Amino acid sequence: MSIWVVTGEVSFIVLILFFLLFSIYSLLEKEKRAFLRSLVLFLLIAAIDIFFILISIPLKNYLFGTVFVLSVVILLILICSPSPKQAMKFIGKPRKIDERDVIFARFDYREGTKIFKDYYERRPEYKKIDDDIRKIPDILSAPHMKKNPLHYSLANAEFNFLENQLTQVGGEISPEKVELSSSENSQMIKNIIKYLGSELCGICALKQEYVYSYVGRGPEPYSKKIEVNHKYAIVFALEMEFEMVAMAPEAPVIVETGKKYVEAAKISIIAADFIRHLGYSARAHIAGSNYQAILPPLGWKAGLGELGRMSILITRKFGPRARLGLITTDLPLTLDKPVKLGIQDFCQKCQKCARNCPAQAIPYGEKVEENGVFKWVLNREECYRFWRKAGTDCAVCIFVCPYSKPDNLFHNLIRKITSKSSFAQSLSVWGDDFFYGRIPIRHKKSPLDI
């Protein structure tokens, strides 16, 4: 057997194994189109390989040699193409965000109340658009319930549960301090958060610009000045189940959101209480809502991921298919650093979330500066308007994002390669459209359906 046949055969085996693995994973992930396409490619390459084996020398040497040379050229382009270089860019010091202006707070204000009057007197620019959106039935409200009583009832139960936890965020601090080094404390807290259920946790300094200025919603009085003077933020992420998100924007997605918020609240409340038992101040920040700091930038600073085109944190383990949790504390900790995953470059090449957004709320163009950060700015009102129409928190953008693919060997390998090579990113953007579709088909059945 000539050297050309051996090296060409190795290239064939690598390709055959790749598409075999791809088709198996796609079958497990119930991705019909990706399964069929990868299976066809697997069979086609295997058939070509057998055909090449059966033909006679010297044509055999020539064909296997060509396959080998082509594979080496593609590999070299992958390795030598420049690494994605864009990092997230900041200018100046961002001003604090007023929680009263956050869209979810605005839609908590009830018409006819003093708060409603006060708010729209101060911010008349939001009155018209908010009134217009208010005409659409609220998320999880009775008109939506009829569409899917099972899922909507479960989501309502989850959010009711969360509401009962809203006052559990703080408590007494033990007078006895347990003294450990900051690195020991960090390791201990990460172990505990992992044990309680989160696979991804990081620590950063709690910069005051990421603390809200005034209370907009939650159990604390409206308009109260927010004072969170803790030194550290412990941020963690929880993976949302792929099969539930794959039904976006239908009811299962909000059931999954509710479930992860409940889990995040449980972890934050227990971990904060644990820290107070060690003798240090700590506060849980939970959905539902009793947050006093902004999670995505803290998640970025703590090394969990980068902000993507869809304006949410794309985590390094689960992509945007995650919910975040937060504890702020004075327990001495060591800080993690932001990570560079190539997401800024990838999002520049990919517009899949923008193309698939039913509200067309995600920008197609370049990043712009907003409050000291260069980012893609979501049209929050149009996004939220669609949430009310759907009766859920939509999440179509999360489902279609290439980074949302399940956390497994196959997709992690692709994520790793795309973080290192611009050419691999272009190939991956094209491949995602080819295998999953430019407009991916949502799944039809939730694991909860009878």
Ligand code: SF4
């Ligand atoms: S959640 Fe839905 S409406 Fe909002 S940006 Fe994503 S895809 Fe668009």
Ligand code: SF4
């Ligand atoms: S879908 Fe594409 S453009 Fe949108 S956030 Fe994900 S990677 Fe970025």
